[in-house]
Amino acid sequence: MVRPTRVTNDIRRLRFEHAEMTQAELADKVGVTRQTIIAVEQGRYSPTLEMAFQIAGAFGVPLEQVFQYPDKE
Amino acid sequence: MSFEEKNTWIYGLTAVLGAAAYAVIVGSQIPTTPVTEIDYVVPMIAVIVGAIVLSILAIIVVSIASPSEADKRDERDRQVNTRGDQVGFYVMSVLALVPLGLAFAEAEHFWIANSLYLAFVVTAVVSSVVKITAYRRGL
Numbered sequence: 489m490v491r492p493t494r495v496t497n498d499i500r501r502l503r504f505e506h507a508e509m510t511q512a513e514l515a516d517k518v519g520v521t522r523q524t525i526i527a528v529e530q531g532r533y534s535p536t537l538e539m540a541f542q543i544a545g546a547f548g549v550p551l552e553q554v555f556q557y558p559d560k561e
Numbered sequence: 562m563s564f565e566e567k568n569t570w571i572y573g574l575t576a577v578l579g580a581a582a583y584a585v586i587v588g589s590q591i592p593t594t595p596v597t598e599i600d601y602v603v604p605m606i607a608v609i610v611g612a613i614v615l616s617i618l619a620i621i622v623v624s625i626a627s628p629s630e631a632d633k634r635d636e637r638d639r640q641v642n643t644r645g646d647q648v649g650f651y652v653m654s655v656l657a658l659v660p661l662g663l664a665f666a667e668a669e670h671f672w673i674a675n676s677l678y679l680a681f682v683v684t685a686v687v688s689s690v691v692k693i694t695a696y697r698r699g700l
């Protein structure tokens with residue numbers, strides 16, 4: 489499947505590093521549905537900047553530790 | 562599947578069910594009865610109201626089945642909805658030209674009303690398909 493966004497993320501790794509936080513727990517912290525967290529994690533949805541900051545905040549890390557964007561084509 | 566995605570399925574399916582019921586009731590009369598003699602108004606109102614009632618009931622059932630997810634809506638749902646509604650708007654804008662043309666040509670009310678109803682159904686289906694595709698494949 490073609491990923492609709494070039495933004496990659498480390499949410500899955502970060503969840504496991506934070507006491508194996510479930511997708512539902514992260515969704516509750518961020519205030520979105522579990523399906524949206526799944527979509528972001530799988531690269532099917534590129535979140536707004538606000539939501540991206542909220543996800544990073546839920547893990548207590550800077551934004552660039554959660555989301556990455558390739559420098560070159 | 563999120564609550565909003567379930568709602569999208571319900572909206573699209575009830576539109577199709579209503580149209581199918583209408584096609585059976587009214588469409589089957591077209592080959593044998595002159596259109597001026599077909600009573601299409603009551604069946605059309607009945608299937609439109611029926612589809613609305615059915616979708617409300619289905620949403621209530623879905624809400625009862627998973628109350629924690631009921632009425633939860635986030636930014637992704639809003640973006641998916643906007644995209645589906647935008648495509649639906651363009652489809653409706655083009656399809657509305659058919660009843661307009663029929664009215665200009667002074668066609669029977671039957672054809673004008675039915676082409677407009679078909680436009681609504683096609684718009685509902687296309688908009689639902691766009692939304693479900695966005696949910697499944699991504700925005």
